[in-house]
Amino acid sequence: MIHKKCVSLPRIIKTTWHHHEIIHNYFFQKQELEKHGCGICFGELLMKYGSYDCLKQDCNFVAHVDCAMEKYLATGQINDQDEESSENLASITCVIEMNQHGEATKIKHFSHEHDLTLDNKIKEDNDKRCDACMLSISTSFYYCSQCEFLLHKTCVELPRKKHHWFHESLFTLHVENTFQCGLCYHYCSGFAYHGNNTYKFCLRCVGISRIIPRQRHKHTLFFDFDLNKGQCNACGDYIHRGYKCKDCTFVLHVKCMALPQRARHKCDKHFLELTFHDENADLEEYYCDICEGQRDPNHWFYHCAICDNSAHPKCVFGKYPFLKKKIGETYKVWNHHHPLICVKKSYDICLRCGLPCQDIALECKSCNFTLHFDCLDLEDLVAF
Numbered sequence: 105m106i107h108k109k110c111v112s113l114p115r116i117i118k119t120t121w122h123h124h125e126i127i128h129n130y131f132f133q134k135q136e137l138e139k140h141g142c143g144i145c146f147g148e149l150l151m152k153y154g155s156y157d158c159l160k161q162d163c164n165f166v167a168h169v170d171c172a173m174e175k176y177l178a179t180g181q182i183n184d185q186d187e188e189s190s191e192n193l194a195s196i197t198c199v200i201e202m203n204q205h206g207e208a209t210k211i212k213h214f215s216h217e218h219d220l221t222l223d224n225k226i227k228e229d230n231d232k233r234c235d236a237c238m239l240s241i242s243t244s245f246y247y248c249s250q251c252e253f254l255l256h257k258t259c260v261e262l263p264r265k266k267h268h269w270f271h272e273s274l275f276t277l278h279v280e281n282t283f284q285c286g287l288c289y290h291y292c293s294g295f296a297y298h299g300n301n302t303y304k305f306c307l308r309c310v311g312i313s314r315i316i317p318r319q320r321h322k323h324t325l326f327f328d329f330d331l332n333k334g335q336c337n338a339c340g341d342y343i344h345r346g347y348k349c350k351d352c353t354f355v356l357h358v359k360c361m362a363l364p365q366r367a368r369h370k371c372d373k374h375f376l377e378l379t380f381h382d383e384n385a386d387l388e389e390y391y392c393d394i395c396e397g398q399r400d401p402n403h404w405f406y407h408c409a410i411c412d413n414s415a416h417p418k419c420v421f422g423k424y425p426f427l428k429k430k431i432g433e434t435y436k437v438w439n440h441h442h443p444l445i446c447v448k449k450s451y452d453i454c455l456r457c458g459l460p461c462q463d464i465a466l467e468c469k470s471c472n473f474t475l476h477f478d479c480l481d482l483e484d485l486v487a488f
Contacts, residue, residue, distance in 0.1 A: 110154065110169070117156070119144075119172055120269040121314060122165050126156040126172060143315075144171035146326065146350045193264040195277060211246065213260060215279045215295070216253055220246035220260070231368045234259055236295040237307040238426040240368045242375065252430070259295065259307060266297065269314040269327075273300040282427065282435060285309055288359035293428035306426065308362040316347065320361070320380060323351040327358075336360055338380075338404040339417070360404065360417075367406055369394065369420045372413045376406035376420060394419035423478040429464050437480065442468045444475065454479055 116127050121144050142149055143165045149155055156172040158165040200219060201210035209222045215236070224244050226232055232241045236259035244257040264277050270287065275297035283296050287309035296304045316325040325347040334353065336343045338360035347356040366375040371394050382390055382401035390401045394415045399405060407414045433446040445468075449461035456479040466475045 113169065113173070116159070117172065118267075119156075119167070120267055120272055121167070121172075122158065124163055124165070125159045126165065126167065127159050128154065128156050128169070130154045142166065142168045142171055144168065144174075195262055195264050196260060211260070213246070213255070214264070215255075216248060218248045218250045218253070220248055220253075220255065222246055222257065234294070235428070236260075236262075238292065238294050238428065239308070239364050240366070240375075242366065262295070262307070266310075268297065268299070268305065268310060270305070271299050271303055273302075275299045275303075275305070275310075280304070281433070288357075288362050290359060290426050291424055292426040293433075294426070306362075308364070308426075309358060312358070312361055316361070320356075321349060321354050323349045323354070325349055325354070325356065325361075331355060337402075338363075340400060340403055363404070363417055367417075367420050369406075369415065371415065372408045372411050374408050374410050376408050376413070376415065378404060378417075379407040379414075380404055382414070390414070392416045392419055424480070427477075429477060431464075435466060440468060440471075440473060442470045442473075444468055444473070446477070449474065 110130075113128050116125050118125055141147070144167045147168065149166055149168065154169050156167045156169060195214050196208065196211050197214050198212040199208045199210075200212065201208070203209050207222065211220050213220055222244065223246070226241055226245070232254055233239060234241055234245065234256045235253055236255050239256075241254060241256060246255045246257065246260050247253070262277060265274050266277075268275050276299075278296055278298050280293065280296045282291060282293060283304045284291050285296070285306040286303040287305055290306065292306045295307050297307075297310050298304055314327045318324060327346070328348050329345060331346050331348050332344055334343055334355045335341065336346070336357045337354050338356055341357070343355050343357055346358050347361055348354065363378055365378050367378070368375060382405070384401075387401075390399050391397065392399050392405075392415045393413045397416075399414070399416055404417060405414050406417060406420045429446055431446055431448055434443045435446070436443055444466035447465055447467045448463065449465045449467070452461045452465065452467070452474040453459070454461050454465070454476045455473060456475055459476070461474055461476055464477050466477060466480070467473065
């Protein structure tokens with residue numbers, strides 16, 4: 105006996121949970137699997153019921169029918185050729201020069217008005233950041249010879265449109281001055297993927313899969329929309345929606361999952377590596393070499409093995425790690441009626457904390473209003 109609604113289920117669909125098309129079968133087909141677990145909810149799949157199976161013969165993805173057809177997951181029939189082709193729209197608008205290996209060495213990119221040139225060398229002590237993802241550059245990158253604009257090669261090659269497992273809409277790549285990421289909640293600058301004018305995701309979060317197989321934890325992690333209890337094992341803060349382990353109580357914020365493996369800070373001339381547990385059992389107390397405060401050895405931290413420096417992630421990155429702090433950039437805040445310009449100061453007093461502004465600050469030239477960048481509250485910023 106089969107329900108009428110089950111008879112009319114679409115034969116082949118796409119889902120944001122999986123990167124291949126999946127096909128409906130009235131009886132469980134993956135006989136060779138040792139464990140019949142749904143690839144979406146991780147619940148048990150019973151042999152006598154139907155499922156959606158991956159069309160690829162070498163892929164073992166299977167899912168409950170209800171999970172695959174959930175409204176916010178299903179992306180429709182695969183015969184929508186327009187949507188297929190839109191995902192292949194490149195961000196590189198023109199290749200001007202190529203090398204003998206077929207690499208584009210000089211290009212035009214939708215995000216910038218000047219030509220960009222490929223390079224592979226950057227000084228180890230030079231903390232240059234990508235204008236797309238706001239992370240340090242240590243691998244191949246493109247640069248502008250006419251202005252200070254840099255992009256990771258991987259960021260340059262991102263598609264203009266793509267699907268993301270979080271939502272069924274097709275996401276489009278945009279350049280943003282300021283926005284709040286809908287996954288990690290950081291205020292960011294640079295590139296963002298927009299979905300139906302509702303969600304904006306930073307590149308760091310877009311690059312994270314929904315299922316993380318034994319990376320940064322001994323078991324597989326998966327994103328849970330309903331996760332609303334417990335403390336993040338990386339930072340110790342309470343968690344609301346994030347990653348959890350299917351085998352134990354381990355949970356992570358998206359913002360902690362998105363932490364880069366390597367980072368720079370002026371406290372050390374080398375890259376700092378993300379470390380998940382302090383193995384130095386000889387110490388009675390553990391300290392951050394930036395703020396000199398105590399740190400929990402069971403929480404994640406950044407470490408330089410050469411210099412033996414260790415630091416809280418929040419101390420390495422500061423309050424707004426992914427906002428572009430370039431001289432001349434303009435920002436808007438709710439509680440001031442003029443735009444604030446990013447400047448470098450050495451003497452003005454911050455209106456909020458009363459201390460001298462001795463580095464990058466925000467200034468209103470009309471009102472003689474100066475503010476430390478890190479003295480901004482998140483709610484002050486207006487995304488535009």
